[in-house]
Amino acid sequence: MKTARSWIRTAGLLALSTAGLGTALWACADSSCAPGWQVAAGDYDCAGRAMISPGNDTRINLLMLMRSLQPAEDPAPLPQADANDPQFGRAFMSWQGLRSALWPQPQIDDAAGEAAPTCEPAAIATPEFIAAVTAEAALPAAERATLTSLRSTTGCNDGEWQDAAIKTRPGREYLAYLKAADAFHKGDYAAATSGFAALSRAGAKWVAETSVYMPIRIGLRAAIVPAVDEGGDFAGPDKVDKAALAQARGAIEAYVRAYPSGRYAASAIGLKRRVAWLSGDTDALVASYEAMLASTPGSSEAAADLAEE
Numbered sequence: 588m589k590t591a592r593s594w595i596r597t598a599g600l601l602a603l604s605t606a607g608l609g610t611a612l613w614a615c616a617d618s619s620c621a622p623g624w625q626v627a628a629g630d631y632d633c634a635g636r637a638m639i640s641p642g643n644d645t646r647i648n649l650l651m652l653m654r655s656l657q658p659a660e661d662p663a664p665l666p667q668a669d670a671n672d673p674q675f676g677r678a679f680m681s682w683q684g685l686r687s688a689l690w691p692q693p694q695i696d697d698a699a700g701e702a703a704p705t706c707e708p709a710a711i712a713t714p715e716f717i718a719a720v721t722a723e724a725a726l727p728a729a730e731r732a733t734l735t736s737l738r739s740t741t742g743c744n745d746g747e748w749q750d751a752a753i754k755t756r757p758g759r760e761y762l763a764y765l766k767a768a769d770a771f772h773k774g775d776y777a778a779a780t781s782g783f784a785a786l787s788r789a790g791a792k793w794v795a796e797t798s799v800y801m802p803i804r805i806g807l808r809a810a811i812v813p814a815v816d817e818g819g820d821f822a823g824p825d826k827v828d829k830a831a832l833a834q835a836r837g838a839i840e841a842y843v844r845a846y847p848s849g850r851y852a853a854s855a856i857g858l859k860r861r862v863a864w865l866s867g868d869t870d871a872l873v874a875s876y877e878a879m880l881a882s883t884p885g886s887s888e889a890a891a892d893l894a895e896e
């Protein structure tokens with residue numbers, strides 16, 4: 588009988604198998620294979636059986652393993668029926684259906700969705716930006732409104748930044764941040780790097796901290812560009828931009844050193860796994876996953892997120 592520790596070691600290795608690596612965290616090189624649940628299958632596919640099986644997608648086995656090691660103390664809440672995905676009561680269940688059954692999500696207000704930004708990159712971290720400009724006491728209301736409006740175009744901006752409307756120092760810092768973020772989402776990593784570097788000592792504290800964090804994201808994005816083939820698959824660590832990866836690694840250390848308890852500290856430390864993956868450091872990945880598997884309750888939704896990663 589294997590001990591819990593040896594099962595965790597096995598699970599850590601499972602996480603690095605060819606079928607399991609490269610989903611949630613590695614969004615730039617995702618596999619299009621999404622697991623489903625069914626009673627039987629003749630050979631390996633993206634499906635899974637209702638038990639641990641060699642033919643399962645590794646994410647299914649990993650989640651089952653985590654839940655068996657740390658069973659839920661409380662029964663799972665009743666799933667909410669989805670009229671567009673009527674799968675409960677059947678032998679087949681999708682991966683998303685399983686997650687919805689174990690961890691039901693609140694209903695999304697359609698009216699709120701209609702008010703969301705039409706520029707997809709702009710939706711990322713918009714609430715944090717709005718909270719920051721709202722809390723910036725030195726920003727006049729008119730500049731705050733202009734910056735909030737411009738945030739909805741970040742990543743899709745056509746060059747109209749309304750510079751003349753922003754006159755205060757914090758306002759100009761937030762505007763410069765938006766321009767650097769726009770360059771980042773458009774893949775102009777040189778412009779993004781120089782833009783954020785100029786803001787690392789900004790008077791607006793949110794701008795300064797975020798500008799120290801963003802070089803991590805820039806380095807990782809730039810590192811993977813030459814390693815993704817025409818089909819969108821990861822071609823391996825040998826194809827990675829080593830200079831960009833070194834930039835990301837250094838940026839992680841710089842951020843953690845400057846903001847050890849910062850708002851992005853957990854993200855920066857977590858992205859060390861992505862650096863290890865892109866550099867082909869399997870030993871570091873296994874050690875990291877062992878620690879996470881040992882500390883993540885199988886009953887928590889974080890277990891599903893970890894299994895997908």
